[in-house]
Amino acid sequence: MEQSRRTLLLGALATTACLGCSTQSRAGEDAPGSDERPQKGDVLVFSEGDQEGKPITVADLPAGGPPVHAWPKDPKTSVVRSGSRLNEILIIRLDPADLDEKTRERAVDGILAYSAICTHAGCPVTAWVKSDVGDKDVFKCMCHNSEYDPRAGAQVVFGPAPRRLAALPLAIADGSLSVAGSFIGKVGGVQPG
Numbered sequence: 001m002e003q004s005r006r007t008l009l010l011g012a013l014a015t016t017a018c019l020g021c022s023t024q025s026r027a028g029e030d031a032p033g034s035d036e037r038p039q040k041g042d043v044l045v046f047s048e049g050d051q052e053g054k055p056i057t058v059a060d061l062p063a064g065g066p067p068v069h070a071w072p073k074d075p076k077t078s079v080v081r082s083g084s085r086l087n088e089i090l091i092i093r094l095d096p097a098d099l100d101e102k103t104r105e106r107a108v109d110g111i112l113a114y115s116a117i118c119t120h121a122g123c124p125v126t127a128w129v130k131s132d133v134g135d136k137d138v139f140k141c142m143c144h145n146s147e148y149d150p151r152a153g154a155q156v157v158f159g160p161a162p163r164r165l166a167a168l169p170l171a172i173a174d175g176s177l178s179v180a181g182s183f184i185g186k187v188g189g190v191q192p193g
């Protein structure tokens with residue numbers, strides 16, 4: 001009872017908060033290219049924490065999660081593409097044996113990248129928690145509790161999200177992660193972001 005009341009409250013708060021969500025969430029980051037979607041060859045850098053701005057290496061990714069939050073960065077201009085919140089990415093390292101066939105084909109040494117933007121109303125997907133409907137950890141959007149399984153192409157396993165998270169092809173060179181292609185699938189929520 002208490003749990004569902006709390007969940008409702010969290011959802012209501014988050015809905016209100018997300019009415020103000022914009023694709024341009026970080027003021028002052030207007031360098032040319034900063035709001036362009038990830039491009040092939042971009043390096044991936046931490047988007048938060050002590051290592052913000054530092055390139056992400058395989059060694060930075062804990063096996064089995066949680067995910068690391070990243071921005072793409074243009075290696076030629078050094079512009080971090082943080083001018084659009086739709087560019088935030090979740091990178092996770094999983095056991096290849098746990099991935100479904102299609103997801104395994106796209107993974108690089110079990111490492112996968114997905115859009116961090118929930119496909120429901122466009123909140124950021126912030127949690128890595130045990131699923132409400134199984135015993136595995138999943139990506140979770142705390143706005144209205146949508147859950148996505150990164151082992152199965154980030155398909156929706158719980159909640160109101162209408163479709164899976166967009167996937168981002170990856171490459172690894174000298175232990176560092178980079179973007180190998182454009183997002184697969186639509187980025188962002190069904191309600192205006």
Ligand code: FES
Nearest residue numbers: 118120121141144
């Ligand atoms: S925005 Fe509603 S569940 Fe994520």
